[in-house]
Amino acid sequence: MDFLTLVKKRRSCRAFTDQTVEQADLQTILTAAQLAPSACNLQPLKLHVLQGERLEGARSCAWLYNAPAAVLVCTYDDKAWVRRHDQENFGLADAAIAVDHMALAAASLDLSACIIGAIKINELKTSLQIPEDEHPQLILALGYPDETAEDKLQLHDKRKALSELVAD
Ligand SMILES: Cc1cc2nc3c(=O)[nH]c(=O)nc-3n(C[C@H](O)[C@H](O)[C@H](O)COP(=O)(O)O)c2cc1C
Numbered sequence: 001m002d003f004l005t006l007v008k009k010r011r012s013c014r015a016f017t018d019q020t021v022e023q024a025d026l027q028t029i030l031t032a033a034q035l036a037p038s039a040c041n042l043q044p045l046k047l048h049v050l051q052g053e054r055l056e057g058a059r060s061c062a063w064l065y066n067a068p069a070a071v072l073v074c075t076y077d078d079k080a081w082v083r084r085h086d087q088e089n090f091g092l093a094d095a096a097i098a099v100d101h102m103a104l105a106a107a108s109l110d111l112s113a114c115i116i117g118a119i120k121i122n123e124l125k126t127s128l129q130i131p132e133d134e135h136p137q138l139i140l141a142l143g144y145p146d147e148t149a150e151d152k153l154q155l156h157d158k159r160k161a162l163s164e165l166v167a168d
Pocket of ligand 1: 011013014096115117118119157
């Protein structure tokens with residue numbers, strides 16, 4: 001599959017079947033995050049695979065739809081690159097790139113995903129006993145799409161025109 005076809009195939013999924021995600025596919029998806037670029041190659045990430053009880057523990061802290069699996073992307077803020085002149089911390093940027101790599105890897109495997117930023121950080125840390133120095137940034141909800149469910153948001157095809165996006 002050429003790259004733009006894969007990019008077009010990836011779309012946020014908000015209704016999943018209960019089919020479990022194979023461990024081999026999860027490994028491929030995690031490897032995509034491992035290979036993602038990060039500022040200064042500092043790789044300030046920790047990935048938590050959420051399935052079973054841990055996934056249930058996360059559901060009250062983030063709206064994960066009915067995904068049968070998820071990957072929580074945390075950063076160590078003191079290990080992320082900080083731009084010297086304005087103290088901008090690039091942890092969230094690194095997490096976002098990793099999560100997008102995973103979403104594209106999932107699409108290449110005919111899995112679907114939704115990136116979740118709406119997370120109750122402190123509640124999630126407590127519920128999953130995430131170490132103090134880890135900062136939950138994003139979650140990738142993962143699974144097989146329920147093709148019978150209506151996509152109520154239908155946002156995938158609502159993109160700005162390239163002429164609006166690209167500066168003259
Ligand atoms: C950083 C980030 C955070 C997001 N957080 C949420 C979220 O909390 N809940 C949700 O349903 N979708 C979330 N999304 C998915 C976006 O709504 C979605 O990508 C956008 O509407 C475009 O649709 P598409 O992914 O189908 O192309 C998030 C996406 C990104 C990139």
